[in-house]
Amino acid sequence: MRDYTKYKIYQEAYALTKEIYKITQKWPPHELYSLTAQIRRSAHSVNTNICEGLSRDSDADCRRFIFNAYASLKETENHLQMAYDVGYIAKDDYDIYFKKLDLLCKMIYRFIAKLTADG
Numbered sequence: 001m002r003d004y005t006k007y008k009i010y011q012e013a014y015a016l017t018k019e020i021y022k023i024t025q026k027w028p029p030h031e032l033y034s035l036t037a038q039i040r041r042s043a044h045s046v047n048t049n050i051c052e053g054l055s056r057d058s059d060a061d062c063r064r065f066i067f068n069a070y071a072s073l074k075e076t077e078n079h080l081q082m083a084y085d086v087g088y089i090a091k092d093d094y095d096i097y098f099k100k101l102d103l104l105c106k107m108i109y110r111f112i113a114k115l116t117a118d119g
Contacts, residue, residue, distance in 0.1 A: 035088075
């Protein structure tokens, strides 16, 4: 088994989740059970799927959860776009978070490719 806390993809995903929780605290209260909840869940799903995948014994099991993490990250990206479009996030902040999301997407994709090549 792998120690998921030592993997850069987990560390980055966890940090992103914390940032999403912080920025959404400033969003309108009427979004609490809507967009706020959705983006928090999807962001949190990224690091939890990475954690679960890295805790599996086989590369095939790990890869399945990492694919789920990637899908949740793309969902988070969509929620972030919506938040920007409706004015909950300033352009500069959106650009910063989008770059972080894009970097994490690439990291996850490379990790999937490595698992596929190894197994």
